[in-house]
Amino acid sequence: MLSMECDPYPRHFFERSPDVVAFDLIGSHLVVRRGSHTTYALIVETEAYGGSDDPASHSFRGPTPRSEVMFGPAGVLYVYRSYGIHWCVNVVTGMVGLAGAVLLRGAEIVDRSEELAGPESDAVVLRGPGNLSRGLGITDADNHLDCCQSSQGRIAFCGGLQDVARDRIGRTPRLGISKGVERVSRYFLIGHRAVSGSRIQNVTSA
DNA sequence: ACCACGATGCACT
DNA sequence: GTGCATCGTGGTT
Numbered sequence: 315m316l317s318m319e320c321d322p323y324p325r326h327f328f329e330r331s332p333d334v335v336a337f338d339l340i341g342s343h344l345v346v347r348r349g350s351h352t353t354y355a356l357i358v359e360t361e362a363y364g365g366s367d368d369p370a371s372h373s374f375r376g377p378t379p380r381s382e383v384m385f386g387p388a389g390v391l392y393v394y395r396s397y398g399i400h401w402c403v404n405v406v407t408g409m410v411g412l413a414g415a416v417l418l419r420g421a422e423i424v425d426r427s428e429e430l431a432g433p434e435s436d437a438v439v440l441r442g443p444g445n446l447s448r449g450l451g452i453t454d455a456d457n458h459l460d461c462c463q464s465s466q467g468r469i470a471f472c473g474g475l476q477d478v479a480r481d482r483i484g485r486t487p488r489l490g491i492s493k494g495v496e497r498v499s500r501y502f503l504i505g506h507r508a509v510s511g512s513r514i515q516n517v518t519s520a
Numbered sequence: 521a522c523c524a525c526g527a528t529g530c531a532c533t
Numbered sequence: 534g535t536g537c538a539t540c541g542t543g544g545t546t
Contacts (some may be wrong), residue, residue, distance in 0.1 A: 375544090377542090397540080398539035
């Protein structure tokens with residue numbers, strides 16, 4: 315069992331462009347606390363949305379009841395329903411007024427203080443945004459949750475045990491979208507089993 | 521009020 | 534590779 319102490323990333327970590335944050339989150343940890351249980355997940359795949367002029371972003375047409383959180387302070391969770399089934403977990407980036415977010419698409423649970431529910435591989439490898447939210451128990455109840463409050467916050471981001479070398483991070487266009495397909499804003503740890511998409515997409519170097 | 525469709529994932533062929 | 538479950542959102546009527 316790992317002993318993982320870490321300070322949550324401060325708000326200014328997220329007050330940058332979504333692409334920079336998406337890149338820097340690869341190899342970082344997501345910490346989810348519920349009661350006495352704490353789960354640590356290594357982030358291995360992200361996508362950047364928003365900034366200026368991104369037709370694939372929910373912020374593209376200005377704030378709506380769903381997307382207004384993307385226009386607010388950075389470091390806050392944006393959770394929305396996808397295909398009527400899955401939850402997608404984002405963290406808001408950028409400065410107030412310039413909407414942006416990073417979608418969490420892949421992670422591996424590296425430490426948790428509770429019993430595994432099912433076959434270990436199923437519960438540990440969180441491949442795809444729907445599996446990631448389900449495996450960590452994140453739902454719309456966590457929408458608007460501030461991840462920069464304090465080390466006692468329910469969900470926080472913190473640094474990895476060691477830095478990931480830049481040449482181990484791949485970069486491709488984003489998956490599953492029909493607009494803004496040319497933008498290269500998907501980042502992932504090359505070869506990691508929790509990275510979604512085809513094998514080719516999983517070995518393309520940055 | 522209506523309706524097309526989506527930042528998906530899984531079962532099945 | 535194809536089909537489909539399942540529903541909130543937002544653009545349109």
